[in-house]
Amino acid sequence: MGSGHYFWAIFYFASLCSASLANNAKINFREKEKKVLDQILGAGKYDARIRPSGINGTANLATMVKVNMFLRSISKIDDYKMEYSVQLTFREQWTDERLKFDDIQGRLKYLTLTEANRVWMPDLFFSNExxxxxxxxxxxxVYIRIFPNGSVLYSIRISLTLACPMNLKLYPLDRQICSLRMASYGWTTNDLVFLWKEGDPVQVVKNLHLPRFTLEKFLTDYCNSKTNTGEYSCLKVDLLFKREFSYYLIQIYIPCCMLVIVSWVSFWLDQGAVPARVSLGVTTLLTMATQTSGINASLPPVSYTKAIDVWTGVCLTFVFGALLEFALVNYASRSDMHKENMKKKRRDLEQASLDAASDLLDTDSNATFAMKPLVRHPGDPMALEKRLQCEVHMQAPKRPNCCKTWLSKFPTRSKRIDVISRITFPLVFALFNLVYWSTYLFREEEDETF
Known part of the structure; x- marks a missing residue:
């Protein structure tokens, strides 16, 4: 038992000694990091105001800065303000020969700083911010890593709201290209050049979710700009967003179709139901107008016609046309009634004149005056001529007209207008839908120039 106690005591003492040596080694290692930082960034040894030398230490060549980024999230895309918000991890990497240090046989991989003002930094800015x-x-x-060969890595997390000029002609069947532009503010291309990092310069989070858009793809490119003060290096990322149409189909297109169809119900109501037909027409018209104004309130006032404007305008026209159709039916109904009253009065007058003539013949049977007969005898030449014309007309072949035969079932003009409207309005609206969807869906594929 005694030997066992001695063994555990020796083991415990050895472990304490090893832990103490490890801590001392860490302390010494951190002290060496501090000494290296003091050596390369000490007072009078490094000036952060001076641009690093170019490739291979050549002072007359531009400093090359490689850029890459990680898109963490895209919070919103605002159609009215034409802007979008993005959160990203932005990284820059360049070489500064003045920051080389001894890596202590590979044990010191890099030095870490949290103060960007201690080293020279590229004057990059986001031009569409x-x-x-x-x-x-x-x-x-934010952090800065300095590697033994003098390479500097700068990484920072930032949130930006960037301008995104949009073309809304195909809204809501459109695709939008939003750019993220980065350029040098003061250094020209003779002094500073931005380059995309080789491989995969832009990375996007896998579970990126946007409420009304889908990020289809993105493209990196260069966008150097020339001004009166020189040429400046510029990088850009183009993000192609496709608008999700299902939201607009449920919230706009289907309700508008329902309002148009409801306005056709008045064609099936009785002509005398004036309050019902007027109330239905006015209600659908006001609802459609409110729907249109609500859609336009969420969009900027642009000088061109959008696809949604064509849809709402035509739907509003159909609803207004249904209301005007009732006004025409009401006018035709009153006209038919007036004609019927005139025919009735004419028949009454003819009957009264016949009655008066028969009374006159009965009272004055001895009168000797020639009276023109009302019905001509068969030998009368006028009657023979009319008979021949009727026979010729009956012998002429007649072409059957289905529409006239069908419309003859409805004696009044007002009823005929309602019946024709029941067929014409749905057919024209169906034709409009065919032209609308084929046109804008086809243009959507043509206008994709990304």
Whole structure:
């Protein structure tokens, strides 16, 4: 038992010694990091105001800065303000020969800084930025790594609101290209050049979710700009967003179709139901107008016609046409009634004149005056001529007219207008749908120039 106690005591003492040596080694290693930082960034040894030398230490060549980024999220795409918000991890990498140090036989992989003002930094800015801010919770989300060969890696997390000029001619069947542009503010291409990192310069989070859009693809490119003060290096990322149509189909297109169909119900109501037909027409018209104004309130006032404007305008026209159709039916109904009254009065007058003539013949049977007969005898030449014309007319072949035969079932003009409207309005609306969807869906594929 004694030997066992001695063994565990020796083992415990050895472990304490090894832990102490490891801690001392870590402390010494951190002290060496501090010494290296003091050596390369000490007072009078490094000036952050001076641009690093070019390739192979050549002072007259531009400093090459490689850029890459990681898109963490895209929070919103605003159609009215024509902007979008994005959160990203932005990285820059360049070589500064003045920051080379001894890596202590590979044990010191890199040095880490959190203060960007201690080393020279490229003067990059986002040219289409509207608003932006850094993230400082819990600590500033930024670091600088200095590698033994003098390579510097700068990484920071930022949130930006960027301008995105949009073409809304095909809205809501459109695709939008939103760019993220980065350029040098003061250094020209003779001094500073931005390059995309080889391989995969832009990465996007896998579970990226947008409420009304889908990120189809993205493309990196260069966009150097020339001004009066020189040429400046510029990088850009083009993001292609496709608008999700299902939302607009449920919220706009189907309700508008339902309102148009409801307005056709008045064609099946009785002509005398004036309050019902007027109320139905006015209600659907006001509802359609409210729907149109609500759609336009969420979009900017542009100078061209959008696809949604064509749809709502035609639907509003159909609803208004149904209301005008009732006005025409009402006018035709009153006209038919007036004609019927005139015919009745004419028949009454003819009957009265016949009655008066018969009374006169009965009272004055001895009168000797020639009276023109009402019905001509068969030998009368006028009657023979009319008979021949009727026979010729009956012998002429007649072409059957289905429409006239069908419309003859409805004696009044007002009823005929209602019946024709029941067929014409749905057919014209179906034809409009065919032209509308074929046109804009085909144009959507043609206008994709990405």
């Amino acid at each position: 509207k608003e932006g801010h850094f993230h400082n919770i819990i600590m500033p989300n």
